[in-house]
Amino acid sequence: MGVKNLWDILDSCKKKLPLHHLQNKKVCVDLSCWLVQFYSAHRSPAFAKDKVYLKNLFHRIRALLALNCSLVFVTDGAIPSVKLATYRRRLGANSDAARDLANSQPSISLRRNKGSEFSCMIKEAKCLGMALGIPCLDGVEEAEAQCALLNLASLCDGCFTSDSDAFLFGARTVYRDVFIGEGGYVICYEMEDIEKTLGFGRNSLINIYFRRLLRENFGGFQTFALRLQH
Numbered sequence: 001m002g003v004k005n006l007w008d009i010l011d012s013c014k015k016k017l018p019l020h021h022l023q024n025k026k027v028c029v030d031l032s033c034w035l036v037q038f039y040s041a042h043r044s045p046a047f048a049k050d051k052v053y054l055k056n057l058f059h060r061i062r063a064l065l066a067l068n069c070s071l072v073f074v075t076d077g078a079i080p081s082v083k084l085a086t087y088r089r090r091l092g093a094n095s096d097a098a099r100d101l102a103n104s105q106p107s108i109s110l111r112r113n114k115g116s117e118f119s120c121m122i123k124e125a126k127c128l129g130m131a132l133g134i135p136c137l138d139g140v141e142e143a144e145a146q147c148a149l150l151n152l153a154s155l156c157d158g159c160f161t162s163d164s165d166a167f168l169f170g171a172r173t174v175y176r177d178v179f180i181g182e183g184g185y186v187i188c189y190e191m192e193d194i195e196k197t198l199g200f201g202r203n204s205l206i207n208i209y210f211r212r213l214l215r216e217n218f219g220g221f222q223t224f225a226l227r228l229q230h
Helices: 031-041 054-066 081-091 096-102 117-131 143-152 191-198 202-216 218-229
Strands: 013-020 026-030 068-074 136-138 156-159 172-181 184-191
Touching: 026 031, 031 054, 031 068, 031 117, 031 143, 054 068, 054 117, 068 117, 068 143, 068 156, 068 184, 117 136, 184 191
Parallel strands: 026 068, 026 156, 068 136, 156 172
Antiparallel strands: 013 184, 172 184
């Protein structure tokens, strides 16, 4: 979900690199972010009906595999307790899912609705990826956190996500957007650049988030701190 306004703060560290920058790299992909990007670019009733997202995903995969770029799809697991209130507001107070959220314990993560339309789209995207030889990993909670941990452990060269809180979870290289075709490029942010240009390390970014969270929900602060420790 990201940290409010963090991309604006990091704008001076944004790099537009040619697509071949991804050649021979191993990257983790926050799969839900890719599908949301596809939807944002094709807001029409045909998006789901005609499987536009699968067509776009196939062409993106094909372009990256042609560069010998190794992909790992990562999907969201349980909804973290710190974000239950936000999900409840988005669902609407009268929905069944929102009532389930309201009845859950505040310190417990909640399983996502696996029967939703978006979850079905994720399943289809995973099937396409596996058919093309791309491994899929289900995150414990949010996909960007799982991608960040893999990047921090040097198990991948970077991660694709549009959720800026990946940096708080330890990501070193984040690819926010990728554009294929003639003149293709990738938008990249590197923690090394953030540290040199802005003087912000991981702890500084966490503090920015904590200050905002403290104003909104002290209980959320405690829960998020525990998640970062583990």
